[in-house]
Amino acid sequence: MSRGAPLPERRDRGRTFEQFAVGQRFDHHWGRTLTEAESIAFATTTMNASPLYFNAQFAAAHGHDRIPVDPLLAWNIVFGMTVEDLSFQLAGAGNLGYPVIRFLRAVYPGDTLYAESEVLAIGPWKGADDGGLVHVRTLGRNQRGQLVLEYERKILVRKGRR
Amino acid sequence: MKHLTGSDNYFEDFTPGQRIRHTLGRTVGPEHVTFTLQCMNGVPLHVNADFCATDPVATERFGGRAVVYGGYVLALVRGLASRDTSENAMAEPGFANGRHLKPVFEGDTLYAESDVIEVSPGHDPTHGLVRFLLRGINQRDEVVLEIERDVVVRRRPA
Numbered sequence: 001m002s003r004g005a006p007l008p009e010r011r012d013r014g015r016t017f018e019q020f021a022v023g024q025r026f027d028h029h030w031g032r033t034l035t036e037a038e039s040i041a042f043a044t045t046t047m048n049a050s051p052l053y054f055n056a057q058f059a060a061a062h063g064h065d066r067i068p069v070d071p072l073l074a075w076n077i078v079f080g081m082t083v084e085d086l087s088f089q090l091a092g093a094g095n096l097g098y099p100v101i102r103f104l105r106a107v108y109p110g111d112t113l114y115a116e117s118e119v120l121a122i123g124p125w126k127g128a129d130d131g132g133l134v135h136v137r138t139l140g141r142n143q144r145g146q147l148v149l150e151y152e153r154k155i156l157v158r159k160g161r162r
Numbered sequence: 163m164k165h166l167t168g169s170d171n172y173f174e175d176f177t178p179g180q181r182i183r184h185t186l187g188r189t190v191g192p193e194h195v196t197f198t199l200q201c202m203n204g205v206p207l208h209v210n211a212d213f214c215a216t217d218p219v220a221t222e223r224f225g226g227r228a229v230v231y232g233g234y235v236l237a238l239v240r241g242l243a244s245r246d247t248s249e250n251a252m253a254e255p256g257f258a259n260g261r262h263l264k265p266v267f268e269g270d271t272l273y274a275e276s277d278v279i280e281v282s283p284g285h286d287p288t289h290g291l292v293r294f295l296l297r298g299i300n301q302r303d304e305v306v307l308e309i310e311r312d313v314v315v316r317r318r319p320a
Binding site for chain 2: 030032038042045046047048049050051052055057058061062071072073075076077079080081083084087088090095096097098099100101102103130158
C-alpha cells in the first residue's frame with residue numbers, strides 16, 4: 001500500500017567494492033563501554049566453561065583484580081563498530097575469513113573500546129562476479145589508546161549496480 | 163580452587179593428533195539478533211527479515227533467510243569446545259586461519275570438535291600453549307567453521 005506522497009530513496013550506508021582502495025584508513029564510529037553484566041552473560045549464553053570469565057574469586061586467584069572480559073566478546077564489540085564502514089554491502093558469502101586474530105591486552109568491565117581499520121589489499125574473488133575481495137586489518141584500542149586486539153579479515157564486498 | 167574445574171583438561175592432557183568431539187550442542191535461536199545488536203552490528207543480512215526476503219543476493223544465495231552473524235557462530239562453537247579445552251585456561255591469545263564454510267541459520271544446531279595440532283611446553287612451570295584446530299559442525303554433520311585457536315593451559319597442580 002502506498003503512503004501517497006513521493007518518498008525519497010531510503011538512505012544508503014556502507015561502501016561498495018569500487019569505493020575501497022589499498023591504504024585507505026577508517027576511524028570507526030561510536031566507541032563502546034563494556035559492562036560486567038554483559039561480559040558474564042556472554043560467557044554463560046555461549047556456554048564458556050572457564051570460571052575466569054564469571055567467577056570474581058577465581059579470577060582474583062589467577063591474577064585479575066576484576067573479572068576480565070572474554071577477549072572474544074571484546075573482539076565482537078570491536079568488529080561490530082567496523083561493519084558500517086567495511087561490510088554493510090555484503091556479496092554472497094560475505095565473510096571470507098580471518099587470517100589472524102590476536103588478543104594483546106586484557107579488557108576489564110568499564111573499559112571503552114574503539115576501532116580503526118586499514119585496507120591491506122583488494123582484488124577479484126573467484127566465482128564472484130557481483131563482488132570483490134577486501135582484505136583489512138582492524139585495531140581495537142582502549143580508553144588509554146592502548147592496543148588490546150588486532151585482526152585481519154577478508155570480506156566479499158558487493159559491487160555497485162551502476 | 164582446583165575443585166572448580168576439571169581434572170582431565172590440564173596442559174599434560176593434550177597430545178598432538180588427539181581429536182575431541184565435544185559433548186554439547188547448541189541450537190541457535192532468535193537471540194542471535196540480540197547478540198548481533200549488542201555488538202552494534204546492524205548488517206541487514208543478519209537482522210532484517212524483509213531485506214533478506216527481497217534482496218536479490220540474499221534470496222539467491224541464502225534462500226531469503228537471515229544469516230547468523232559469523233562472530234556469534236565463532237563464539238558459540240568456541241563455547242561448546244571450552245569445557246574440554248579451556249576450563250583450565252590462563253589466557254586465550256588468539257586465532258588464525260579462520261573460515262566460515264557454510265552459512266548458519268536460526269534453528270540450526272551447532273556442535274564442536276577440536277584437533278590438537280601442537281603443544282608447546284615453553285619455560286614456565288605453571289602452564290603451556292596448546293594449539294587446536296576448532297571446527298563447528300551443524301545438525302547435518304556439515305563443517306560450518308574452521309579456525310586455529312591458541313590456549314594457554316595450566317599444568318596440573320601438584
